[in-house]
Amino acid sequence: MRIEELLNHTGEWLRGTGPSAHIVMSSRVRLARNLEAWTFPGRSAKKDLEAVLKAFEGAVNRSSALKGSTMFEMTELDQVDRQMLVERHLMSHEHASNPEGKGLLVTAEEVVSIMVNEEDHLRIQVMRSGLNLSEAWDIINAIDDALSHELTFAFLPSCGYLTACPTNTGTAMRGSVMMHLPALVMTKQINKVLAAISKLSFASRGFYGEGTQASGNFYQISNQVSLGHSELDIIQNINGLIRQVIEQEEQARQALLLQNKPMLEDKVCRSWGLLKTARIISSQEAIELFSMVRLGLDMGILKHVDHKALNELFIMIQPAHLQKIEGKKLNAFERDTKRAAVIRQKLGGKDV
Amino acid sequence: MHLTEIVDEQLSEMHLCEECARQKSAQMEQQFGLADLLAGLSDTSKPASSKEGEKTVLKCSRCGLPYEDFRKFGRLGCGECYTSFKEHLTGLLRKIHGSNKYLGKTPPEYLENQAAPTEGALALVLPEENLEDLKQQLQSSIASEDFEKAALIRDKIRNFEKKDK
Numbered sequence: 311m312r313i314e315e316l317l318n319h320t321g322e323w324l325r326g327t328g329p330s331a332h333i334v335m336s337s338r339v340r341l342a343r344n345l346e347a348w349t350f351p352g353r354s355a356k357k358d359l360e361a362v363l364k365a366f367e368g369a370v371n372r373s374s375a376l377k378g379s380t381m382f383e384m385t386e387l388d389q390v391d392r393q394m395l396v397e398r399h400l401m402s403h404e405h406a407s408n409p410e411g412k413g414l415l416v417t418a419e420e421v422v423s424i425m426v427n428e429e430d431h432l433r434i435q436v437m438r439s440g441l442n443l444s445e446a447w448d449i450i451n452a453i454d455d456a457l458s459h460e461l462t463f464a465f466l467p468s469c470g471y472l473t474a475c476p477t478n479t480g481t482a483m484r485g486s487v488m489m490h491l492p493a494l495v496m497t498k499q500i501n502k503v504l505a506a507i508s509k510l511s512f513a514s515r516g517f518y519g520e521g522t523q524a525s526g527n528f529y530q531i532s533n534q535v536s537l538g539h540s541e542l543d544i545i546q547n548i549n550g551l552i553r554q555v556i557e558q559e560e561q562a563r564q565a566l567l568l569q570n571k572p573m574l575e576d577k578v579c580r581s582w583g584l585l586k587t588a589r590i591i592s593s594q595e596a597i598e599l600f601s602m603v604r605l606g607l608d609m610g611i612l613k614h615v616d617h618k619a620l621n622e623l624f625i626m627i628q629p630a631h632l633q634k635i636e637g638k639k640l641n642a643f644e645r646d647t648k649r650a651a652v653i654r655q656k657l658g659g660k661d662v
Numbered sequence: 663m664h665l666t667e668i669v670d671e672q673l674s675e676m677h678l679c680e681e682c683a684r685q686k687s688a689q690m691e692q693q694f695g696l697a698d699l700l701a702g703l704s705d706t707s708k709p710a711s712s713k714e715g716e717k718t719v720l721k722c723s724r725c726g727l728p729y730e731d732f733r734k735f736g737r738l739g740c741g742e743c744y745t746s747f748k749e750h751l752t753g754l755l756r757k758i759h760g761s762n763k764y765l766g767k768t769p770p771e772y773l774e775n776q777a778a779p780t781e782g783a784l785a786l787v788l789p790e791e792n793l794e795d796l797k798q799q800l801q802s803s804i805a806s807e808d809f810e811k812a813a814l815i816r817d818k819i820r821n822f823e824k825k826d827k
Contacts, residue, residue: 344740344741345810346741347810347813347814347817348740348813349724349725349739349740350738350739350740352737352739353725353727353739353740361809361813364807364809365808365809365810365813367807368807368808368809368810369810371807429737451767454767455770458769458770458771458772459770459771461810462771462810463769464740464741465741465768465769465772466741466744466745467764467768467772468764469744469751469755469762469764470764470766471766472738472741472744473738474737474738474739475736475737475738476736476738476751476754476758477758479755479759480755480759480764480766481764481767483766511760535758535759535760535761536759536766537755537758537759537760537761537762537763537764537765538759538760538761538762538763538765539761539765539766540765540766540767541766541767543765
């Protein structure tokens with residue numbers, strides 16, 4: 311697969327269906343693994359990083375678990391290509407900014423991706439649509455088993471999987487769920503909810519993960535601890551918490567309807583109108599409008615909008631994607647223009 | 663880019679351009695870096711027995727990472743660091759996770775491999791092995807692109823040669 315081929319579709323996890331898809335956009339599980347035979351990437355010379363890449367590629371070729379996947383070497387991609395992989399949630403900013411000795415394996419439908427030589431030798435992630443951490447865990451657990459058949463991971467019975475950062479030591483697993491919480495934001499309850507989440511040792515982050523701020527009412531909620539609980543316990547705990555947040559958001563949506571239905575309908579429909587007609591639009595504005603349209607769709611105010619198209623737009627309107635679609639570098643103003651055109655086309659807006 | 667700061671339960675929002683946001687985020691990392699947090703945490707878990715002199719020379723026996731560097735940057739250098747810095751890490755892990763008990767999965771291969779020596783004895787040379795065999799094994803594992811095995815055998819050969827000197 312060439313990197314350009316990624317543009318023809320978006321990840322399967324963006325299909326917009328699955329359990330609680332009206333509030334949960336996607337679920338992700340990641341595992342960190344290190345190979346016993348080498349020092350961690352941060353303390354490895356270039357030739358050792360390359361050896362790890364080769365060892366990993368060899369393991370993938372010998373195993374049937376990751377058939378049909380593509381390996382990208384970061385040094386062979388330019389900056390826009392790497393940024394595009396970040397925008398698709400396939401890898402981290404950190405992985406894109408310092409490409410030496412780094413690789414990324416992606417399976418056909420972008421369900422699985424594996425960063426090689428990020429902070430740990432392997433960062434395996436599985437993405438699913440809706441609230442579906444259990445399924446993501448089953449998939450990633452099978453891949454981990456298959457890989458550990460071919461590679462010896464750094465592991466101690468007393469500590470679990472050994473990682474570069476002690477915050478990951480143990481299961482080295484993080485489960486995270488992307489939630490759309492517009493009603494909790496509009497009813498000004500969101501800070502209360504986020505505070506409760508952090509008290510329970512869970513983290514909340516923005517749309518692009520670590521170090522990003524929430525935008526368009528999207529919040530990513532994940533576990534923090536990796537010792538003292540089994541993987542399945544951790545997943546059950548996240549599920550329990552997420553179900554409560556879903557309930558709160560549902561109640562807040564009902565409250566909005568009761569309080570001022572016409573106001574809500576106006577907000578939703580204006581957003582829809584703007585998206586279908588705007589000629590210049592920033593990604594921040596676009597994401598805020600997507601959030602309103604999505605809310606309208608999930609509350610039955612808007613019909614005839616495709617959930618999947620809306621989800622895909624989150625990815626397609628990012629800077630690197632716009633430049634890949636256009637086939638050349640675009641400055642900020644050109645991107646805002648191109649973004650508006652991509653949105654109009656996708657949502658079937660008439661070029662009035 | 664939007665930045666929400668919560669200081670003493672007071673919420674404030676900043677709206678920043680991408681460039682400023684990046685600068686601000688670097689600034690915050692300096693202020694609240696994980697390294698500082700870890701340093702703070704591990705300070706309180708300093709074992710009573712360690713003398714000042716000993717602390718400065720504590721290094722990982724495999725990768726040579728000084729414990730001081732771990733305290734500064736918050737990242738370990740290799741799996742062996744967990745054994746080398748064990749007394750410091752036990753308390754630290756409990757503070758981070760609320761427990762230092764591992765209850766997760768065990769690699770399917772791990773129990774089988776336990777028969778062979780591991781943990782700090784990665785490259786232990788068995789009495790019946792000789793240099794020629796090892797070199798041959800090294801060649802064949804490179805040929806079959808099993809670079810992980812090759813790296814282990816390479817370490818064995820090094821140990822073998824050290825022993826011979």
